[in-house]
Amino acid sequence: MKFTKMHGCGNDYVYVNCFEEKVEDPSETAIKVSDRHFGIGSDGLILIKPSKTADFEMEMYNADGSEGSMCGNGIRCVAKYVYDFGLTDQKNIRVATKSGIKDLELTVEGEKVSQVRVNMGEPVFEAEKIPVLSETNQVIGEPVTVEGREYYMTCISMGNPHAVVPLKELENLKIEETGPKFEKMESFPDRVNTEFVKVLDRHTIQMRVWERGSGETYACGTGACAAAVAAITNHWVEDSPVKVKLLGGDLEIFWDHAENTVYMTGPATIVYSGEINL
Ligand SMILES: N[C@@H](CCC[C@H](N)C(=O)O)C(=O)O
Numbered sequence: 701m702k703f704t705k706m707h708g709c710g711n712d713y714v715y716v717n718c719f720e721e722k723v724e725d726p727s728e729t730a731i732k733v734s735d736r737h738f739g740i741g742s743d744g745l746i747l748i749k750p751s752k753t754a755d756f757e758m759e760m761y762n763a764d765g766s767e768g769s770m771c772g773n774g775i776r777c778v779a780k781y782v783y784d785f786g787l788t789d790q791k792n793i794r795v796a797t798k799s800g801i802k803d804l805e806l807t808v809e810g811e812k813v814s815q816v817r818v819n820m821g822e823p824v825f826e827a828e829k830i831p832v833l834s835e836t837n838q839v840i841g842e843p844v845t846v847e848g849r850e851y852y853m854t855c856i857s858m859g860n861p862h863a864v865v866p867l868k869e870l871e872n873l874k875i876e877e878t879g880p881k882f883e884k885m886e887s888f889p890d891r892v893n894t895e896f897v898k899v900l901d902r903h904t905i906q907m908r909v910w911e912r913g914s915g916e917t918y919a920c921g922t923g924a925c926a927a928a929v930a931a932i933t934n935h936w937v938e939d940s941p942v943k944v945k946l947l948g949g950d951l952e953i954f955w956d957h958a959e960n961t962v963y964m965t966g967p968a969t970i971v972y973s974g975e976i977n978l
Pocket residue numbers: 711762767768769770771772773774860861893911912913914917919920921922923
């Protein structure tokens with residue numbers, strides 16, 4: 701199987717051009733290629749496919765083989781892939797995902813894509829649409845006890861489920877212990893991605909993320925959007941733009957209140973292309 705490894709702020713996936721390649725069992729393939737010792741090493745697998753409704757389709761799988769409905773860092777890399785490898789010459793493209801069609805605006809420098817701005821759509825607060833089991837319609841700054849410690853979480857869907865948890869500091873966070881506790885909490889029937897957030901100033905937050913199906917990653921685009929929306933909603937920051945500082949780089953998030961639409965801007969990088977025998 702021919703592939704290209706790419707990353708968006710260190711959130712790395714193996715990309716397969718399904719205009720040329722056929723992947724029989726994407727879930728099993730995701731588990732194999734993601735393995736950092738016996739595979740290529742990645743946070744998951746992303747298939748770039750033809751679409752009947754948009755310019756391209758993105759299908760994404762986490763490292764444990766589960767299918768995700770949206771991937772913010774992944775979709776920027778899909779844009780770079782299709783432009784840099786000549787599948788399109790357009791700088792405004794539409795990509796179909798399991799959570800709807802997304803509009804992307806490509807910035808090209810020296811004939812290669814350097815930055816991508818994505819219309820990430822509307823942030824969803826309704827508990828049952830996220831889904832999170834709750835007696836209230838929305839979960840905003842609600843207390844939750846994990847391993848005897850009280851946290852406050854705000855739940856938002858950006859096409860996939862997120863719990864945003866503010867903390868005073870992130871350095872000593874034992875994310876490999878706390879992350880799975882949130883991910884598998886009974887109140888999240890589909891599991892959850894958890895963003896631990898520290899406020900740096902009125903327009904900047906820092907974030908570490910535990911992704912369902914992949915564990916700690918260096919960045920999460922949908923998570924950065926959810927974190928910025930939670931930060932604005934809870935008045936931790938003033939308003940947009942919100943710079944989200946992640947382990948692997950920075951993303952800029954803009955929540956347009958008039959349209960109730962979130963825009964994410966950030967880089968996309970090709971690491972290398974290769975071929976693997978599965
Ligand atoms: N890293 C992604 C999100 C990937 C999917 C997620 N783990 C899920 O299952 O919902 C991003 O950049 O948004």
